[in-house]
Every structure is written in structure tokens, then in C-alpha cells.
Amino acid sequence: MYNDIKVIGFDADDTLWVNETYFRDAEHEFAKLLAQFETENKIDQELFKMEMKNLPIYGYGVKGFMLSMIESAMELSNNTVSNDTINKILNIGKEMINKPVVLLEGVEEVLQALSKKYRLILATKGDLLDQERKLEKSNLTEYFHHIEVLSDKQESNYSNLLKHLDIDPENFLMVGNSLKSDILPLVNIGAKAIHVPFHTTWAHEQVTVDEKTNGTYKTCKGIKEILNYL
Amino acid sequence: MYNDIKVIGFDADDTLWVNETYFRDAEHEFAKLLAQFETENKIDQELFKMEMKNLPIYGYGVKGFMLSMIESAMELSNNTVSNDTINKILNIGKEMINKPVVLLEGVEEVLQALSKKYRLILATKGDLLDQERKLEKSNLTEYFHHIEVLSDKQESNYSNLLKHLDIDPENFLMVGNSLKSDILPLVNIGAKAIHVPFHTTWAHEQVTVDEKTNGTYKTCKGIKEILNYL
Numbered sequence: 001m002y003n004d005i006k007v008i009g010f011d012a013d014d015t016l017w018v019n020e021t022y023f024r025d026a027e028h029e030f031a032k033l034l035a036q037f038e039t040e041n042k043i044d045q046e047l048f049k050m051e052m053k054n055l056p057i058y059g060y061g062v063k064g065f066m067l068s069m070i071e072s073a074m075e076l077s078n079n080t081v082s083n084d085t086i087n088k089i090l091n092i093g094k095e096m097i098n099k100p101v102v103l104l105e106g107v108e109e110v111l112q113a114l115s116k117k118y119r120l121i122l123a124t125k126g127d128l129l130d131q132e133r134k135l136e137k138s139n140l141t142e143y144f145h146h147i148e149v150l151s152d153k154q155e156s157n158y159s160n161l162l163k164h165l166d167i168d169p170e171n172f173l174m175v176g177n178s179l180k181s182d183i184l185p186l187v188n189i190g191a192k193a194i195h196v197p198f199h200t201t202w203a204h205e206q207v208t209v210d211e212k213t214n215g216t217y218k219t220c221k222g223i224k225e226i227l228n229y230l
Numbered sequence: 231m232y233n234d235i236k237v238i239g240f241d242a243d244d245t246l247w248v249n250e251t252y253f254r255d256a257e258h259e260f261a262k263l264l265a266q267f268e269t270e271n272k273i274d275q276e277l278f279k280m281e282m283k284n285l286p287i288y289g290y291g292v293k294g295f296m297l298s299m300i301e302s303a304m305e306l307s308n309n310t311v312s313n314d315t316i317n318k319i320l321n322i323g324k325e326m327i328n329k330p331v332v333l334l335e336g337v338e339e340v341l342q343a344l345s346k347k348y349r350l351i352l353a354t355k356g357d358l359l360d361q362e363r364k365l366e367k368s369n370l371t372e373y374f375h376h377i378e379v380l381s382d383k384q385e386s387n388y389s390n391l392l393k394h395l396d397i398d399p400e401n402f403l404m405v406g407n408s409l410k411s412d413i414l415p416l417v418n419i420g421a422k423a424i425h426v427p428f429h430t431t432w433a434h435e436q437v438t439v440d441e442k443t444n445g446t447y448k449t450c451k452g453i454k455e456i457l458n459y460l
Contacts (some may be wrong), residue, residue, distance in 0.1 A: 059359035
């Protein structure tokens with residue numbers, strides 16, 4: 001099944017290192033800052049709505065998340081939130097950007113083994129600067145040929161990526177934790193995909209059972225398992 | 231001089247379309263919003279300082295600019311700026327993102343001619359989503375093989391780009407309006423460069439005479455002139 005593979009794309013956040021956990025922590029901090037105005041549940045919901053409203057203009061990444069937190073804080077407080085709280089929101093975001101990179105188990109071993117046989121690329125929809133910084137902190141730079149930043153991870157984005165890499169879909173394998181972003185679009189364009197779930201999934205990345213059934217891919221419990229197939 | 235060229239990289243903002251003008255307009259709007267606190271000159275200076283302070287963590291692009299405007303507004307007002315003003319700052323940024331794309335004279339003609347003989351790429355340090363959107367609005371998509379987003383435009387970034395494109399420096403020509411970002415780093419790594427100045431240059435992109443002298447490159451008054459050499 002994987003004999004034709006030439007290039008392997010790895011998703012970064014929550015596939016190589018911890019990320020979603022930091023967003024959940026930030027949301028919790030944000031809710032605490034606004035506790036005088038609303039319940040945590042309501043604040044979570046409104047922030048998520050704001051992020052979805054702003055996603056078409058801001059795209060993915062921490063900076064858009066910071067801007068949505070600020071806008072949401074003003075809305076939730078009926079424009080009475082203090083400058084002090086807005087400063088604290090900016091600091092939540094800056095701290096996220098400066099978080100240490102915590103590798104998931106087995107990552108370095110897997111990359112070390114595979115980089116000898118395949119061209120590896122990092123394929124992420126985060127912010128380029130942010131992902132370059134994380135890659136540097138991770139000490140994994142040597143294993144990757146380069147970073148590909150995608151503005152979104154839909155079929156058309158992956159088709160463009162393959163065109164840009166000058167390879168056919170059957171020569172490309174994607175490894176990632178998000179069924180919606182890293183697996184299904186690849187299967188649908190005739191490329192290969194291996195799903196390595198992370199324990200936490202952002203609501204925006206969740207798929208319904210219906211969406212799940214249109215293709216075949218493998219699922220591995222941990223990233224080390226992919227070595228059984230490659 | 232240009233016989234070996236295989237790939238031409240075009241800077242986007244202020245090389246293909248108007249951009250810096252929108253930032254100057256936004257800064258002027260920002261200064262008007264804060265006029266009760268400081269003179270326009272002081273506000274300009276403080277915003278620029280804030281952008282430079284935040285550049286290592288936010289990188290280039292409108293979202294980082296928006297976050298720096300908000301932080302600067304709080305600082306300039308001693309944390310007394312109103313939620314209404316912060317909302318207006320967010321709107322300045324959102325309007326920048328939604329601005330129409332105004333092509334510079336001769337751009338389409340040049341790309342049309344060169345795309346038949348060379349592989350053209352868009353090489354920009356803005357935000358990927360923002361640049362994809364501008365490229366789509368510009369109707370120039372068909373001329374470019376793909377977009378390369380660089381987190382910065384220093385020698386090391388261009389060296390990585392050439393490695394990623396699998397070409398030697400002498401086969402690469404960069405065309406752009408910024409001596410600091412689009413020309414000097416290329417000349418220094420042995421690639422070719424043609425400078426097409428724009429009437430407005432951001433202070434951060436300005437170079438001193440000393441920096442200018444370490445290499446050779448051509449300067450064209452308008453982008454159409456580059457056809458004389460290619």
C-alpha cells in the first residue's frame with residue numbers, strides 16, 4: 001500500500017508536539033478574566049463563535065485567536081472591559097507564542113528513521129513564523145526538507161501543494177491528528193494518509209460520522225506505529 | 231547576465247500591487263483616534279517602536295499590526311483608551327484586509343510575457359492567507375507556479391528557499407521594491423536581483439548607503455523595464 005511513497009507530510013501541532021492543550025488553557029484563563037460578566041460555558045461558546053466569524057479574514061494561528069479574544073471580551077462585557085483585562089489578554093497570547101515545545105512520544109525516533117528513506121515536509125496551517133520557531137525549539141529541523149504552510153487544509157490546498165512539489169497523489173503520504181484536515185482531504189484526492197489521534201480535538205476540527213466514511217486510511221494509536229507500515 | 235535564469239521570484243506588496251499606502255492611511259486613522267492623548271508625530275513614533283518590539287514574536291502582516299496598534303493605544307493613553315476606540319482600531323485592520331487589490335502599471339503585461347519563458351513564484355513575507363486572497367483578487371493566479379511565504383527575507387531565508395526549489399543561486403532572479411528585503415540578500419548569496427522602487431518605503435525597510443554597496447543589481451524605474459533584460 002505504501003510502496004509508491006516518495007514524500008511524507010507531517011502535520012505539526014498535536015501530531016509532533018502539544019498544541020491544543022495550550023489553547024484550552026488559554027480559553028480557561030480568558031474565561032477567568034471575564035468571570036464577572038458571564039459563566040465559563042457562555043464565554044467559551046461566544047469566543048468560539050467569534051473565532052468562526054473571523055476565521056475567513058484572520059485564518060488560523062495565535063494572532064487571530066488574540067484578536068478574537070479581544071473582540072469577544074468587548075462584546076461579552078457590553079464594551080465595559082478594562083484596559084487592564086485587555087492587556088492580560090494580550091499577555092495570554094504572547095505567552096502561548098513563547099511556550100516551550102513538548103514533543104509527543106516517539107516523534108524523534110520516527111522522523112530519524114523515515115528521513116533516511118523519504119523526503120519529509122512539515123505541512124501546517126498555523127502561522128509560518130510560529131511554526132518555524134517551534135520547529136527550531138523542537139530540534140527536529142534536520143529531518144525536514146522544508147515547511148509548507150497552507151492557508152487551509154482542504155482538498156484544493158493539498159492539490160496545489162502536490163502540484164508545487166511536482167509529485168502525483170499516490171506518491172504522497174500525510175500523517176496527522178485531524179481527520180478533517182490531515183486525512184479526509186488526502187484520501188479524497190487519491191493520496192495516502194495515516195491518522196494518529198491526539199486526546200484533544202478543537203470543535204472546529206471535529207467531523208461527523210457521515211463525513212468519515214468516504215475513503216480508506218489507517219489509524220495508529222501512537223506515531224511509532226507508523227513504522228510498521230513504512 | 232540573465233541567461234541562466236530558470237525561476238523568477240516576485241515580491242508582492244508594492245511590487246505587483248499597492249500596499250504601503252494602505253499602512254500609511256491606517257497609521258493616519260490611528261493617530262486621529264488618539265489625537266486627544268498625543269501629537270500625530272509622537273503617536274507615529276510610538277506605534278513604530280511597538281511594531282519593532284513585537285516583530286520578533288508577531289512577524290509581518292496586518293494581524294501583528296492590529297495587535298501593536300491596540301497595545302500602543304493603551305500605552306499612549308495610560309490605559310484610559312475606550313472600548314469604542316479599540317473597536318475602531320480592530321475595524322481599521324479588518325478594512326485593510328478587505329481592501330481592493332490595485333495593480334501597479336504594467337504588471338499583468340510583464341507576468342504574461344515572462345510566464346511563458348520562466349517558472350514564476352510569488353515570494354512574500356506577509357501573511358499567507360492575506361497574500362492568497364490578494365493574488366485571487368488580482369486575477370494573476372494563472373501566471374504563478376505557487377506562493378512562497380518567508381517568515382523574513384534575510385539571506386538564510388532565501389538560501390532555504392533555493393534549497394527547497396532545488397535550484398542554484400545563479401538560476402534564480404528576484405524582482406522587488408525593497409532593497410533590504412528583495413535585493414541585497416539575493417546579491418549576497420550569488421543570485422540575481424532587479425530593483426523596482428515604489429514611491430513609499432516603510433522605515434523598517436530603509437537601508438543606509440553603506441549597506442547598499444555590497445553587490446551588483448539592476449534598478450528599473452517601472453516593472454515593464456525588466457522585459458528589456460529577460
